[in-house]
Amino acid sequence: MELKSEDVQEYLSYQGNPVREQFPSLNQMVYGKPLIYLDNAATTQKPWKVINAVQEYYTTINSNIHRGVHYLSQKATDAYELSRTTIATFINAKNSREVIFTKGTTEGINLVADCFSRYGITDKDSVIISSFEHHSNIVPWQMLCDKTGARLKVIPMNEDGELLMDDYKALLDDTVKIVAISYVSNTLGTINPIKEIIDLAHQIGSAVLVDAAQAVQHLAIDVKDLDCDFLVFSGHKMYGPTGIGILYGKEEWLEKLPPYQGGGDMIKTVSFVKTEYNELPFKFEAGTPHIEGAINLKVAIDFINEIGLEQIAAFEQGLMSYATTAVQEIPGVNIIGRAKAKTGSLSLSVTGAHPYDIGVLLDKMGIAVRTGHHCTQPIMDFYCIPGTVRASFALYNSTLDVDRFAEGLKRAVNMLV
Amino acid sequence: MTINEKQDELVEEFEFLSDWMDKYEHIIGEAKELPEMQEDLKQDKYIIKGCQSKVWLYPEYKDGKLYFKADSDAIISKGLVGLIVRVLSGYTPEEIQTADLYFIDKIGLKEHLSPTRSNGLLAMVKQIKLYALALSTANKVQQ
Numbered sequence: 107m108e109l110k111s112e113d114v115q116e117y118l119s120y121q122g123n124p125v126r127e128q129f130p131s132l133n134q135m136v137y138g139k140p141l142i143y144l145d146n147a148a149t150t151q152k153p154w155k156v157i158n159a160v161q162e163y164y165t166t167i168n169s170n171i172h173r174g175v176h177y178l179s180q181k182a183t184d185a186y187e188l189s190r191t192t193i194a195t196f197i198n199a200k201n202s203r204e205v206i207f208t209k210g211t212t213e214g215i216n217l218v219a220d221c222f223s224r225y226g227i228t229d230k231d232s233v234i235i236s237s238f239e240h241h242s243n244i245v246p247w248q249m250l251c252d253k254t255g256a257r258l259k260v261i262p263m264n265e266d267g268e269l270l271m272d273d274y275k276a277l278l279d280d281t282v283k284i285v286a287i288s289y290v291s292n293t294l295g296t297i298n299p300i301k302e303i304i305d306l307a308h309q310i311g312s313a314v315l316v317d318a319a320q321a322v323q324h325l326a327i328d329v330k331d332l333d334c335d336f337l338v339f340s341g342h343k344m345y346g347p348t349g350i351g352i353l354y355g356k357e358e359w360l361e362k363l364p365p366y367q368g369g370g371d372m373i374k375t376v377s378f379v380k381t382e383y384n385e386l387p388f389k390f391e392a393g394t395p396h397i398e399g400a401i402n403l404k405v406a407i408d409f410i411n412e413i414g415l416e417q418i419a420a421f422e423q424g425l426m427s428y429a430t431t432a433v434q435e436i437p438g439v440n441i442i443g444r445a446k447a448k449t450g451s452l453s454l455s456v457t458g459a460h461p462y463d464i465g466v467l468l469d470k471m472g473i474a475v476r477t478g479h480h481c482t483q484p485i486m487d488f489y490c491i492p493g494t495v496r497a498s499f500a501l502y503n504s505t506l507d508v509d510r511f512a513e514g515l516k517r518a519v520n521m522l523v
Numbered sequence: 524m525t526i527n528e529k530q531d532e533l534v535e536e537f538e539f540l541s542d543w544m545d546k547y548e549h550i551i552g553e554a555k556e557l558p559e560m561q562e563d564l565k566q567d568k569y570i571i572k573g574c575q576s577k578v579w580l581y582p583e584y585k586d587g588k589l590y591f592k593a594d595s596d597a598i599i600s601k602g603l604v605g606l607i608v609r610v611l612s613g614y615t616p617e618e619i620q621t622a623d624l625y626f627i628d629k630i631g632l633k634e635h636l637s638p639t640r641s642n643g644l645l646a647m648v649k650q651i652k653l654y655a656l657a658l659s660t661a662n663k664v665q666q
């Protein structure tokens with residue numbers, strides 16, 4: 107399928123999705139083909155608003171925060187704290203003390219796991235995760251278990267990629283101290299019944315951490331309504347800067363837990379913690395943070411709010427079903443993950459072709475997808491496959507992108523099988 | 524034929540394939556031509572680390588020359604390792620060790636050599652040269 111140059115021009119400026127025009131990086135050719143970006147679960151492209159704000163920060167108010175009494179420092183501090191307030195509102199936190207800036211999802215989970223490991227967890231206790239967690243939500247808990255002797259328990263899933271809730275209930279006993287679970291699977295796209303999972307854990311007195319890395323950009327989140335104890339996400343997957351993320355924690359929890367960095371080894375009792383360390387949220391923000399990233403995460407959230415998450419969810423839902431239908435028609439294609447509730451990611455395998463082969467050929471057609479295990483090796487073991495081809499959607503994609511992807515996939519399959 | 528003559532032959536084959544899809548079509552063809560590797564040779568110790576797919580490379584030393592058998596669970600990786608095996612199999616360890624593999628650049632696969640690439644063409648070349656190095660060192664010790 108060679109494109110004539112008029113086609114290319116039309117494609118690059120197409121009206122299929124007007125939001126696309128706000129994302130300059132999407133308007134380019136790769137290997138002489140218009141770029142089709144379907145690797146949004148890995149990271150999203152950035153709108154002009156965010157790009158311009160990065161420049162604005164460094165050309166106007168750059169300075170260190172919470173330290174200087176001078177004009178610029180106050181400006182930067184105000185912007186930093188305003189971003190925190192905006193994020194608190196975005197997820198409906200009780201107040202901005204519950205919002206901690208981190209490097210990203212991974213750091214948020216490590217922070218909670220590390221603090222928990224120093225907060226009375228013993229070899230009598232256990233931690234629950236699910237069988238489709240990202241390595242970021244597996245390894246920190248394994249480290250906690252290594253340190254404390256606690257047991258790691260895993261909620262199994264069915265062939266469709268849905269958690270087995272009865273098995274989950276059976277795992278819940280009074281040894282469970284925390285349930286760490288993704289809201290949406292980055293590989294299978296499954297949306298977990300998160301509220302039910304949280305309620306059940308609370309009934310036996312366990313805390314719950316929600317990995318919302320693949321949820322915040324697709325679904326409206328209300329932490330009060332969910333009643334989760336912790337919730338983590340990354341800025342770079344939601345049109346914001348890279349290297350910045352959020353840990354939401356209930357104030358009671360954040361007060362109780364020891365700090366993450368700095369002298370943690372000596373901490374044994376809660377009372378010692380309370381008398382020794384700074385108040386929330388600063389207790390968990392050691393060192394100069396990613397000031398520019400934190401400030402500009404607000405810009406990304408403003409951008410999302412202007413369109414509205416409800417609208418985004420409805421649009422992306424449409425794309426997901428359109429794409430599912432389109433790829434299913436290609437002989438040899440198997441969809442991996444057939445949960446009833448899905449968003450964001452569409453994984454597939456092709457009988458007789460390695461996902462790596464498909465990825466290489468799609469790349470040369472200008473189509474960016476991800477191939478491999480997506481940092482979820484246990485899922486690949488479950489399905490006995492070396493990896494999947496994953497297309498993941500954002501608000502700037504369109505059915506035209508999906509058509510090109512499906513055409514490309516068909517062509518790759520024909521070459522390989 | 525020398526190693527360089529084999530390289531020139533490959534360069535010529537790829538010369539008229541300007542489109543990426545045609546190049547890959549050819550690489551897939553190369554994979555299909557690669558002599559089969561017995562299943563019992565596909566052991567973990569012959570896996571080349573650093574590839575997104577599994578690539579096995581089995582060395583054989585006969586009458587002073589090194590021969591290679593290779594396979595992969597991904598056809599493009601199999602084609603790529605096939606190209607290298609076609610160029611380097613059947614020469615002395617010294618010849619293999621000192622070979623300058625210019626064909627990779629000339630046929631436009633140089634980007635595959637960068638260490639951050641996941642297909643491990645670099646890892647394949649390294650592994651072959653390592654086998655050659657080990658053998659030529661052993662030969663020198665024997666002499």
Ligand SMILES: Cc1ncc(COP(=O)(O)O)c(C=O)c1O
Binds near residue numbers: 291
């Ligand atoms: C579900 C999930 N959890 C955690 C992560 C890790 O996020 P980050 O690399 O931004 O810390 C990702 C990103 O791929 C993810 O998809």
